[in-house]
Amino acid sequence: MPHPEGQGEFSAMRLWPASVFISCMLLGVNGFAFVMQGAVMLHNPTDMGADKEQATTFLTGDGPIMNEIYRPQFHxxxxxxxxxxxxxxxxxxxxxxxxxxxxxxxxxxxxxxxxxxxxxxxxxxxxxxxxxxxxxxxxxxxxxxxxxxxxxxxxxxxxxxxxxxxxxxxxxxxxxxxxxxxxxxxxxxxxxxxxxxxxxxxxxxxxxxxxxxxxxxxxxxxxxxxxxxxxxxxxxxxxxxxxxxxxxxxxxxxxxxxxxxxxxxxxxxxxxxxxxxxxxxxxxxxxxxxxxxxxxxxxxxxxxxxxxxxxxxxxxxxxxxxxxxxxxxxxxxxxxxxxxxxxxxxxxxxxxxxxxxxxxxxVKEIEKIAGQRHSWKEISLSPGKNLFDGIHHDLLDIHIDVKLQQNHRFLLRVRGAEISYNAETGKLVSLGKEADLPPVEGRLRLRILIDRTSVELFGNEGRVSMSSCFIPGSEEFSLTCEGGPLDISQIEVIQLNPSPGAPPLDEKK
Structure with missing residues (x-):
């Protein structure tokens, strides 16, 4: 059980006395609290089989759950x-x-x-x-x-x-x-x-x-x-x-x-x-x-x-x-x-x-939330051009397969997050973190999962993995290159659909 950074030493258990909540026993829409061993445990209406609309509302009435601005949608x-x-x-x-x-x-x-x-x-x-x-x-x-x-x-x-x-x-x-x-x-x-x-x-x-x-x-x-x-x-x-x-x-x-x-x-x-x-x-x-x-x-x-x-x-x-x-x-x-x-x-x-x-x-199950697809095959991207011009989405599954020359460098920007690759050094950089990733037979394959607050990068079918969080800083979505035209074997951008919780599972399974 890791200790979070900046939290000091492990603290003793803090169970709040039930008396603190005596005046708060009725909460939100069909929410309720129950007392156990001197502490109040808050129960969400989804635990009691409430309908879907109620299940997506916070007990405090703060609005729809799972769709806040920084709420991950498939994590x-x-x-x-x-x-x-x-x-x-x-x-x-x-x-x-x-x-x-x-x-x-x-x-x-x-x-x-x-x-x-x-x-x-x-x-x-x-x-x-x-x-x-x-x-x-x-x-x-x-x-x-x-x-x-x-x-x-x-x-x-x-x-x-x-x-x-x-x-x-x-x-x-x-x-x-x-x-x-x-x-x-x-x-x-x-x-x-x-x-x-x-x-x-x-x-x-x-x-x-x-x-x-x-x-x-x-x-x-x-x-x-x-x-x-x-x-x-x-x-x-x-x-x-x-x-x-x-x-x-x-x-x-x-x-x-x-x-x-x-x-x-x-x-x-x-x-x-x-x-x-x-x-x-x-x-x-x-x-x-x-x-x-x-x-x-x-x-x-x-x-x-x-x-x-x-x-x-x-x-x-x-x-x-x-x-x-x-x-x-x-x-x-x-x-x-x-x-x-x-x-x-x-x-x-x-x-x-x-x-x-x-x-x-x-895992392959990510295909369950695949939406609109944008694909390019066997094309050349010129320096100064943005391949992804006109695409705007906050949930993405990006597949990149390119042929590299020694002086090539390309840069992917997604909502303020930056990913770059330098063919001369073989360095892959994602949100400031660096990894060695040499091309395989002159080709580089990347896969990038973008959620509202995270970037997960997989290089050459998972030989390199880089998992990072970020706070979006713009709506920019671009792929550009330097050092000459970039030969693209295939690129696919898949817009992912939100997956805000599942319907109740069959209790008889």
Whole structure:
């Protein structure tokens, strides 16, 4: 659970007394508050099945939700107030679950709860009631969720597969909660914490099939074996009793651990261990220890990318490794919410001249919100000309495929954000951040996702990823070049349709 910049030390939990709100029990249109453990929890009418018009109105009457000037339209944000780390990314019965660090009482970090949203397509999200609230084991810091298909925990009660969450209770250690109704309600394990280690935190749990055991990757402040910050690996047969196996240094917060085939070859599997900032190692994991085969590598070179996590329990017939991160540090002046997630991306391992590297690319579901398209093929762009003259839209999916000469430089401006490429130096620059991206056989391929407050850039099919936030400063949309005519193999600009929340999902799935 990362600490936001500029917030000082972790603050103690602040639960507001119910008496503060006695005169405010009736809120907005059909909104209401209820008191729990001395604190007031605000309930949105969407949680009670209100009609669509009511569901898109803030309880305070501030106007339509999801369409404010700085509200992202195809990136997840909480309806109101603060969010940070994605937590408990898990797939079950047609639903992608996104739990997240959430302060339901304000726009700044604090009072950590687990917010909860679900989606059938990774695009349209329905925010559900709070999943986990603070208890005697502290506020609810980051963690993960798994589907315990074989009921190894013994928590199953009914026909549904049981979901088991492992999270950090601030000041106490690693705790367990479980759900028998697809994440709609949760029960705490009575013997929490199951690993009484603090400030170690952010447990990521996976099922390791070869050894038939659960493995936890846990951020450790000071390893007993390495003596440094890093990741500790633990094992369990039942998600309740854990044994420390090994440690690896050099990582900070929000670990992740998963296997991927290299070049889509199922016979060539490598494991990846990730830290919260996206730094990763490629190597081997035998169920006990991780053996690196690479140096520490950056996954994303943008200015707003942190607390990355990937989905568990994606069906084998899908097989994708899908990742979401927190776009830490974005600014949203005057908005009722604060912070956003990245767009979901698929991860893959590919062989490059430098070795095996991880690629990151938007999930295919973005096609669901594709609108009007503008395309150019096999043309030449002259210096001083703007290819995108006359196009005005704030939500874009831009595909660029160009042939480069050594002296070429081109510049893309979108609503005040600037992206440039210099063929002579091989440098790609996005909102002031720089990455090396050499052309492949004389060609450069870029993909850029533009939302109202974010730019996500993917170079050469995801070899380079740069995730950044911005505040729009103009309506300009231009592509220009220097150093001679730019040979364009293909460029496509897709105007994206807003995706302001999903209709209620079928509760019978």
């Amino acid at each position: 997840f944000t909480a309806r109101k107030n603060w969010l940070n780390d994605p937590n408990g990314l898990v797939y079950l019965k047609g639903e992608y679950h996104l739990f997240f660090q959430h302060n339901p009482f304000g726009r700044e970090w604090g009072n950590m709860h687990w917010g909860h949203a679900v989606s059938s397509d990774l695009i349209h999200w329905q925010e559900l009631p709070i999943a986990l609230s603070p208890d005697s084991n502290g506020t609810c810091f980051s963690g993960s969720v798994v589907v315990d298909k074989d009921n190894t925990s013994g928590f199953k009660n009914g026909e549904e597969d049981v979901l088991v969450a492992l999270y950090t209770g601030e000041g106490h250690g690693q705790c367990v909660a479980y759900s028998n109704d697809r994440g709609r309600s949760w029960t705490r394990y009575e013997k929490n914490p199951v690993i009484p280690l603090w400030p170690d935190r952010d447990p990521k749990v996976i099922w390791h099939s070869p050894t038939r055991q659960w493995i936890m990757a846990l951020y450790i402040e000071q390893g007993s074996r390495t003596g440094t910050k890093g990741i500790g690996f633990f094992s369990s047969k039942n998600l309740k009793e854990w044994t420390c196996l090994s440690e690896i240094g050099g990582f900070y917060e929000c670990p992740d651990l998963f296997p991927l085939p290299v070049d889509l070859d199922p016979q060539k599997i490598r494991w990846v261990v990730l830290g919260g900032d996206g730094q990763y190692l490629v190597g081997q994991f035998d169920g006990t220890s991780f053996k690196p085969e690479s140096e520490l590598l950056p996954l994303d070179l943008g200015q707003n990318f942190y607390a990355t996590q990937t989905y568990s329990d994606i069906p084998p017939e899908d097989g994708r490794r899908i990742q979401i991160a927190w776009m830490r540090g974005g600014e949203y002046p005057g908005m009722p919410f604060n912070q956003q997630m990245t767009f979901p991306c698929e991860l893959s391992l590919r062989t490059t001249p430098e070795g095996i590297r991880m690629y990151r690319y938007p």
